[in-house]
Amino acid sequence: MTETAGATPASMKAVVMHAPEDYRLEDKAVPSPAADELLIKVQAVGVCASDLKAYAGAAKFWGDENRERWVEPGITPGHEITGEVVSGSAEALALHGVELGDRIVLEQIVPCEECMYCKRGWYWMCGPHDMFGFKHYDGGMAEYMIVPPLARAHKISSEIPPHHAAFAEPLSCSLHAVERAQLTFDDVVVIAGAGPIGLGAIIGAAHKNPKMVIALDFDEHKLELAKKCGADLTLNPSKVDVYEEIRALTGGYGADVYIECTGHPSAVSQGLNLLRKLGRYVEYSVFKENVSVDWSIISDDKELDVLGAHLGPHCWPAAIKIIESGVLPLDEICTHQFGLDEVQKALDTVADSAGASIKVSLLPGA
Structure with missing residues (x-):
């Protein structure tokens, strides 16, 4: 028997992807949850660079003319999701450890639990790689959405603004x-x-208490935010020689760790050059184009550890704890909120690299 928290309307507004650069706001029936599913009323969904890349028609792999697109036609985009549980059977509620009225955030991926990666515990690298808002499962750019049984849901406080709660994903x-x-x-x-x-990496690094956290950006306002998030030092590459500054701080050796979060090709070679020998490079970005570097720096020159990072496995409880603690300047990080009918404006705001936006969100109920 399905339990519901009040009356649910028959129809809703939802953004639907039809083709690259063709996202439409449509009227759709509110989905009915199956016995093992939940229905949530979406309160906020973040818009990020991967949404923008998918909107432009990007594919999974560069250079492959027959490549699979990131987003299936007919899918509702949106993967930085928070919402209120409004309907679900006792079975589904127990499965996710929630009750009607709880606010939850959802991990982006819905793992299959059958592939080699899932069976070895590497669920975030699931072979089929079905993700909310990209493939197989409708995302959060809608007033309501289904939470399937294999989704990973986490409770988060209803006391904080919904667009702050949705920041748990990034x-x-x-x-x-x-x-x-x-x-x-x-x-x-x-x-x-x-x-x-x-900014999230700065927050996380500061919580690890290393010797020094240095933030790089060309925007002075963002550098001020970086300080509020825990950076010990901020440097603007347009104003100082960051290579010389960091060498001077490290006895001429270079940084121990470089985490790349810009998505700009020039930041890759910058990082390889800033690192000391035997340093560690971590890549977490969405690039618009291919990146070329001198691989001899990685091997023959420095013997670097080069590491990728994908999604946020096992980090959601920590992210939620940090957000709920109130230590972050989330009003300054979550800069722009739009209604569903302004999805194009939200995408354009994310695309405007010269603009003042940091985290852009849609508020379906607004």
Whole structure:
């Protein structure tokens, strides 16, 4: 028997992807949850660079003319999701450990639990890789959405603004990048970029208490935010020679760790050059184009550890705890909120690299 928290309308507004650069706001029936599913009323959904890349028609792999698109036609986008549980059977509620009226955030991926990666515990690298808002499962750019049984849901306080709660997704991603870096107390850590992912990496790195956290960005306002998030030092590459500054701080050796969060190709070679020998490079970005570097720096020159990071596995409880603690300047990080009917404006705001936005969100109920 399905339990509901009050009356649910028959229809709703939802953004639907039809083709690259063709997202439409449509009237759809509110979905009915199956016996093992939940229905949530979406309260906020973040918009990020991967949404923008998918909107432009990007594919999974560069250089493949028959490549699979990131987003299936007919899918509702949106993967940085928070919402209120409004309907679900006792079975489904128990499965996710929630009750009607709880606010939850959802991990981006819905793992299959059948592939080699899932069976080995690497669920975030699931082979089919079905993700909310990209493939198979409708995302959060709608007034209501289904939470399937294999989804990973986490409770989060209803006392905080919904767009702050939705920041749990990018923050968990950032924390995973920090975990990949394996920071120690002696490390000098450089984080390139003070956007949503970079600020989250600064937050995570500062919580690890290394010797120094250095933030790089061309925007002075973002650098001020980086300080509020825990950066010990901020540097603007347009104003100082960051290579010379960091060499001077490290006895001429270079940084121990570099975490790349800009998505700009120039930041990759910058990081390789800023690192000391045997340093650690972590990549967490969405690039618009291919990146070329001198691989001899990685091998013959420095013997670097180069690490990728994907999604936010096992970092959601920490991200939620940090957000709920109130220590972050989330009013300054979560800069722009729009209604569903302004989805194009939200995408354009994210695309405007010269603009003042940091974290852009849609509020379906607004």
